Amino acid sequence: MSPTQTDNRTSPAEAASVPELLPSPVRWRIFLYLSVLIFLLAFGAPNGGLIDIPISFFLKNRLHLSAQQVAAFRVIAGLPLYLSWAFGFARDVWSPRGMGDRGFMVLFGAASAVLYLAFAFVPVSQATLLIGLVLLTTSFLFVASAQGGLTATLGQQHVMSGQISAALNIVSSLPVVASLLAGGSFSDLLETRNPDEAARVLFLGGAAIMAVIAAYGLWRPRVVFDNVRPERSGAPRPLDDVKRLARHWPIYPALLIWLLWNFAPGSATPLQYYLQNTLHADDAAWGQWNAIFALSFIPTFLVYGYLCRRYPLRPLLWWGTIVAVPQMVPLLFLHSVTAALVAAAPIGLMGGVATAAYMDLLIRSCPRALQGTTLMLSGALYFVADRFGDVLGTVLYDRYGGFTVCVVAITVVYALILPVLLLVPKRLIASRDGEKIEHGYAEA
Secondary structure, eight states: OOHHHHHHTSOHHHHHTSOOOOOHHHHHHHHHHHHHHHHHHHHHOTTSHHHHHHHHHIIIIISOOOHHHHHHHHHHHTHHHHTHHHHHHHHHHOOGGGOTHHHHHHHHHHHHHHHHHHHTTSOOOHHHHHHHHHHHHHHHHHHHHHHHHHHHHHHHHTTOHHHHHHHHHHHHHHHHHHHHHHHHHHHHHHTTSOHHHHHHHHHHHHHHHHHHHHHHHTOOOHHHHTTOOOOOSSSOOHHHHHHHHHHOTTHHHHHHHHHHHHOOTTTTHHHHHIIIIISOOOHHHHHHHHHHHHHTHHHHHHHHHHHTTTSOHHHHHHHHHHHHTTTTGGGGGOOSHHHHHHHHHHHHHHHHHHHHHHHHHHHHHOOTTOHHHHHHHHHHHHHHHHHHHHHHHHHHHHHHTSSHHHHHHHHHHHHTHHHHHTTSOGGGGSSOTTOOOTTOGGGO
16 A cells, blocks of 8 residues: 555544654744744733733722732632633634634634723723623633644644643743733832723733734744644534543543642732731732742743653653642741742742643643643633632631741642642653654543
């Protein structure tokens, strides 16, 4: 049988299951395309630093909400985030105008820009902020699902999940740092301005960013999309896909690890109130603390990008977790704003390898043709853990009158990741990045 005949008899799913190693220049061009998209999305996210930080300060300083009230507002505003898996599933079974991931970028990037524009001219109140954030987040998640699904698919099909994870985390950290610095300083600036005018500036900026994302979706670079192989032999069967996802064991330990890693009771609102009310930090200092924390992950992300091509994922998961368990312990020794800003650097460094390794594991764990669902499911768990961990943290903070109990709770939760690592399928984590695996990751 000739090679042509073999190809003709191979289903798209079977063909996609055979990993293809790409030349380094091709990989770097793919990373560049994804980096620009991730960079823009990080700035345009309604739940991100550019929008979220000023809103949290507005709720605290202008509407005088307590720590528990701010945490409760964030829980309600995050309702679409808890359903992120549904947006990922829509990505996996629907192709807007036959454009695939680009269709989501164009259609919902434009829709998000229109929503930002509309809410820029709505009078500001707790109710309008809540409604605006819910609608904006709903539209934004369709775009995020396209980015997540495309990223995971490329990582799986070309056995570069570790490099994809490192690149994704590095690039997404940069706008987070910029947003946090700008968000805190911008909040201080907006304190002297009319609330409606302040909100207008924020939302118009969001509208501009989402419009750029919609335009970005119109571009189809061949180096990216010609290297995404179809993974379905026929039309999507949603019910069968749900059953296949439920039966795919590798996702369960990966998602549980991700849930525990992001369930850090007290690392958001209680820490903000502790720094500001106890250590007397201003809004800009809170933004600076988070920026230093996020920026300090980047060196260890870079280290992970190097290590993942030289060592299997298994030892990287174990050592990354062991280093990360006491990550928040330095917070016990804070006595000044300066000390807090200094401590943010080692705290961030301790979590970088673990974060990249967990994302690498998530990408490897995705069942074929359901990468969007799995990645967005991890996003849903992230926000559930983040928001409800924040609520638990505020309860502990208020009840026990100090931040020490929050640090203890976070450390105990992180330690629970270690036994969960024993549940990860060994075959899934036995290879290095760029090492060919028979049938790929999806069948592990």
